[in-house]
Amino acid sequence: MTEPRPRVTLGPGELVGLAALVALFVGLITLMVTREPIFSLIVFGGTFVLDLVVLAMLMLAITPNRPADGERQPETKND
Secondary structure, eight states, X not given: XXXXXXXXXXXXXXXXXXXXXXXXXHHHHHHHHHOOHHHHHHHHHHHHHHHHHHHHXXXXXXXXXXXXXXOOOOOOOOO
16 A cells, blocks of 8 residues: 655744745845835834734645534545
8 A cells, every 4th residue: 555645844933934034035135225224124024924924824725624513524435
């Protein structure tokens, strides 16, 4: 028999790290363009929060849902 492939998912630390990396990139680009450190910190913070929300929504979209309370799971026949 073939074994099912393990599902590779990102952990919470990896998701926060990815959001921080993207926000750092946007913050540095903003700093280089405007030369205003306070404004670039604001852009960094806003981008970080926005990235976290978007990544969380994407993880919810790909995570299989459990059946709701009271629902039955479809029965499978092993013929």
